Amino acid sequence: MNGLVLFSRRIWPQLLTLxxxxxxxxxxxxxxxxxxxxxxxxxxxxxxxxxxxAPVALLAIGMxxxxxxxxxxxxxxxxxAICGAVSAWGITExxxxxxxxxxxxxxxxxxxxxNGVLVALLGIQPIVATLILMVAGRGIAQLITEGxxxxxxxxxxxxxxxxxxxxxxxxxxxxxxxxxxxxLIVRRSALGMLIEAIGINLRAxxxxxxxxxxxxxxxxxxxxxxxxxxxxxxxxxIRGADANNAGLWxxxxxxxxxxxxxxxxLGGRFSLIASLIGALIIQAVNxxxxxxxxxxxxxxxxxxxxxxxxxxLQSPTMRTVLVFFSSDKAAGIDSEKQKETVAP
Amino acid sequence: xxxxxxxxxxxxxxxxxxxxSSVLAQTVGFSxxxxxxxxxxxxxxxxxxxxxxxxxxxxxxxxxxxxENQIKALKSFIAQGVDAILLAPxxxxxxxxxxxxxxxxxxxxxxxxxxxxxxxxxxxxxxxSDLVHEGSVAGKWxxxxxAGKDCNVVELQGTTGSxxxxxxxxxFEEAIAGHxxxxxxxxxxxxxxxxxxxxxxxxxxxxxxxxxxICALYAHNDDMAVGAIQAIKEAGLKxxxxxxxxxxxxxxxxxxxxxxxxANATVELTPNMxxxxxxxxxxxxxxxxxxxxxxQTESKLYTQADDPQAVYEQKKDLGY
Numbered sequence: 001m002n003g004l005v006l007f008s009r010r011i012w013p014q015l016l017t018l019x020x021x022x023x024x025x026x027x028x029x030x031x032x033x034x035x036x037x038x039x040x041x042x043x044x045x046x047x048x049x050x051x052x053x054a055p056v057a058l059l060a061i062g063m064x065x066x067x068x069x070x071x072x073x074x075x076x077x078x079x080x081a082i083c084g085a086v087s088a089w090g091i092t093e094x095x096x097x098x099x100x101x102x103x104x105x106x107x108x109x110x111x112x113x114x115n116g117v118l119v120a121l122l123g124i125q126p127i128v129a130t131l132i133l134m135v136a137g138r139g140i141a142q143l144i145t146e147g148x149x150x151x152x153x154x155x156x157x158x159x160x161x162x163x164x165x166x167x168x169x170x171x172x173x174x175x176x177x178x179x180x181x182x183x184l185i186v187r188r189s190a191l192g193m194l195i196e197a198i199g200i201n202l203r204a205x206x207x208x209x210x211x212x213x214x215x216x217x218x219x220x221x222x223x224x225x226x227x228x229x230x231x232x233x234x235x236x237x238i239r240g241a242d243a244n245n246a247g248l249w250x251x252x253x254x255x256x257x258x259x260x261x262x263x264x265x266l267g268g269r270f271s272l273i274a275s276l277i278g279a280l281i282i283q284a285v286n287x288x289x290x291x292x293x294x295x296x297x298x299x300x301x302x303x304x305x306x307x308x309x310x311x312x313l314q315s316p317t318m319r320t321v322l323v324f325f326s327s328d329k330a331a332g333i334d335s336e337k338q339k340e341t342v343a344p
Numbered sequence: 345x346x347x348x349x350x351x352x353x354x355x356x357x358x359x360x361x362x363x364x365s366s367v368l369a370q371t372v373g374f375s376x377x378x379x380x381x382x383x384x385x386x387x388x389x390x391x392x393x394x395x396x397x398x399x400x401x402x403x404x405x406x407x408x409x410x411x412e413n414q415i416k417a418l419k420s421f422i423a424q425g426v427d428a429i430l431l432a433p434x435x436x437x438x439x440x441x442x443x444x445x446x447x448x449x450x451x452x453x454x455x456x457x458x459x460x461x462x463x464x465x466x467x468x469x470x471x472x473s474d475l476v477h478e479g480s481v482a483g484k485w486x487x488x489x490x491a492g493k494d495c496n497v498v499e500l501q502g503t504t505g506s507x508x509x510x511x512x513x514x515x516f517e518e519a520i521a522g523h524x525x526x527x528x529x530x531x532x533x534x535x536x537x538x539x540x541x542x543x544x545x546x547x548x549x550x551x552x553x554x555x556x557x558i559c560a561l562y563a564h565n566d567d568m569a570v571g572a573i574q575a576i577k578e579a580g581l582k583x584x585x586x587x588x589x590x591x592x593x594x595x596x597x598x599x600x601x602x603x604x605x606x607a608n609a610t611v612e613l614t615p616n617m618x619x620x621x622x623x624x625x626x627x628x629x630x631x632x633x634x635x636x637x638x639x640q641t642e643s644k645l646y647t648q649a650d651d652p653q654a655v656y657e658q659k660k661d662l663g664y
Contacts, residue, residue: 029551036554038580045550052543148382148664149538149567151597162578238538238571244381245537290547296504296533 014261014277017310021281022046025288032291041164045287047172053283054171055080055230055247057276059254060261061182062223064275067258069219070199070267071119071126076254078137079111079227080247084235085144088152097156105228111137112224116217134251141243151240161236171233175276178229182222183272192270195219199267257282260310281310371401372625373421374430374618378409382595383615384432385663387457391430391618398622411435418442422449428625430618431467432456443467452628456617469624469635471617475508478643479515481611482590485645486560487523489588489608495559498548499531500541500572502564509533512564512592529557534568541568545575555581560588566598566610573606584608584648594646596659602652612644615662 025045026032035044059076066073083104090100111133118129144150152158163170186192197205198212206212230250235241255265261278263270285306289299312318372395376388388404395402403426405417411434421429422445429446431453433439443466446453455470486497499516502509513531520526530548534541541563549555555576561583563569569591576583583589583606591598594612601607624635646655 031550031553039578041578043579045547048543048546048550052546147385149597162574234539238542238574240538242538242567245535245539248537287547290532290544291551293530293551295531296501299504299533 010262010271011274011277013314014274014281017260017313018277018281018284021284021288021306025284025291028288029291037167040167041162041169042167045291047169049280049283049287050172050175051169052287053280054169054175055233056250056253056257056282057175057279058178058226058230058233059223059250060257060275060279061179061272062226063251063254064258064261064263064270064272065182065186065195065219066126066223067255067263067265068195068199068267068270069216070202071216071219072130072255072265073115073220073223074127074130074251075111075115075133075137076223076227076230077247077249077251078134078141079108079224080231080234080250081141081241081243082111082137082144083108083228083231084241084246085141085150085243087157087232088150088235088241089144091152091154091157092150097154100157101232104232105225108224108226108228108231109221110224111227112221113217115224116220119220120213120216138243141241141246145241145243147243149240149242153239157232158236158239160232161234161238171237174229174233178226179272179276186272191215196268196270199270253282254279256307260307260314262314282307371403371424371426372428372430372622373403373405373417373424373426375405375407375414375417375421375432377414377432377434378407382664383593383613386615386659387432387617389663390616391456394616394618394622398626400622407434409434411438415439415442418446422446422451425449426451427629428468429453430456430621432617433458433460436461440466452625454621454625456621464637468628469621469637469639471621471624471639471641473613473641473643475511476515476518477640478592478611478613479512479517480519481515481643481645482512482562482592482609483516483519485609485611485647486526486562486588486590487520490525490560492525493559494525495588496527496529496552496557497560497562498545498552498558499528500534500544500561500563500568501531502533502536502568504533506536508536509564516562534563534571536565536567538567538571541571542575543571544568545572546579549575549579549581555579555587558587560590563589563591566591566593566595569607569610570597570601573601577606582606594644594655594659595664596656596662599646599652599656599659602646602648603656605648609645609647612642612646614641614644617641 032045035042035047037043063073086107087100087104090103115130115133118124119126160170165173186195194210194215197210198215202212231247234246257278258275260281261271261274263275285303289302374391377384392402407413407417414434418429419442429451433455436459439460439462443453443462447466452468454468457472459470501513532544534544548558552558561572563572569589573583573589576587581587589607590609592611592613594610598607598610620639620641624639627633628635
């Protein structure tokens, strides 16, 4: 019970933000909550947010773990392009669905391994190490697609982008499943705690007997795997691999999702669920802007202002101010607790 | 006797060759930007094809999107003493000194597809497309197709602030101006990509009563149209019938969509810029005819009536 209370206190700012943004959109656009079924698939703006948010949500899962180790993975957008290109190439060459998926996912794992080796074994700063693949990755993807948009018509592969299971779009299911599995793995074992330990102090964790090298490589490989899933979804969605544009700048959206989710870029404590909500917040803002009908020149300004407001409200200074002015009981308990911990 | 005849024959042949070399360009250097898009790959393929057809020896240099590489290539063409240079400039500025070098060496330079900010006596001519005109061809098609029926149009713009987005929008709006039956109800950027085209179209459909309020889509390029067509289909509507689709560029994939009845019209941005360039060059070499400073390529309109499947077969191997 206590755990549940702590958990809900951890994610309420994100949930509240999401609710406020969705509320704002539905005020501006009254038909927002109309959900129907078209072509055997749920259809409506909230579904769009979930569906379009799935790739960034997947990236955010891997990114959360990487950031928790005090790292960062700038290459995820390029890895998406590579894996999308591999899947389109595999299916057009006639390798069949499962070998193709296996190849695309292995490509993602290989990219993650590359990043992990640079960071964990060679000790290169993560931002520089992953920048290499961010720059080179699109070139690799272009080599695979030979510079053109490689299109395909394989129903099995298209299913991952625009198919559905029980009327729920496949990308949403993949995102939720991946989130659940990764959460289970890191939270039902000591892995999550060890990842946090690495982020707080790499040297101390190594000295305490944590196999930090293997764990770091595994974390980057998870990020590569998530990016591969996102890449397959992005390619399947448009029935083609666009090496130039698939996943372009999505690494920044993924980092933003993690930050909006309240995980510190300095590593340590992380919350996967909060990052997933963060991804939905970003997509809700995007979809809201599209529905609002503002001229496109305003898109980025509106997005920036909303993100700024969210981050200011979440900032430690603002929190102190809010706690100071609120007569909330929880805040009182909070300060008492602090006294207790300070006392001894 | 026999041998003297042969010598005579060889002499005539040689003089003919010399004559032809004096009137026609034999070697032409071509500095291409790089492989930034499928369209550019097709432009390279077609330039090589056109040169081969005319018996021109084309020296090709890929600049990998860097101006310094293009300047190096131009200098090396000048040093080799080519007869003419084709240049697809990656940026507009910084060409003065190298173009002056070419002018001093009396090598005519023809610009392909993009313009430079240098004085126009530094190059022979520029071959390119008029972006505003492309937009107006698309708009005019819609005006004719509707024949006075009421129609709400949604627009997928190119990357905000880019010149194709600004000019194609302008041309389309000019063409539909004065036709009160056509209203542009929504306009958003789809960044010239399929993914964004699809995502933005999804929101258009939701915002306009499930798409029932939309009668036509105008996309600034075919890729966005292809993405939007998928969004329309997933919404349970028929693209090409419930919502008319007109776009610009004429890449192979849109012809497949047209053959399937899912797109209605596209305006070609021809990748064959080299053909008109070689024609102008041949006329200039022959008797010094100065071409106009800007040669506008044709913005051809393709509709479902133009046998889209055949055009697709023609275009698919050009490297788009």
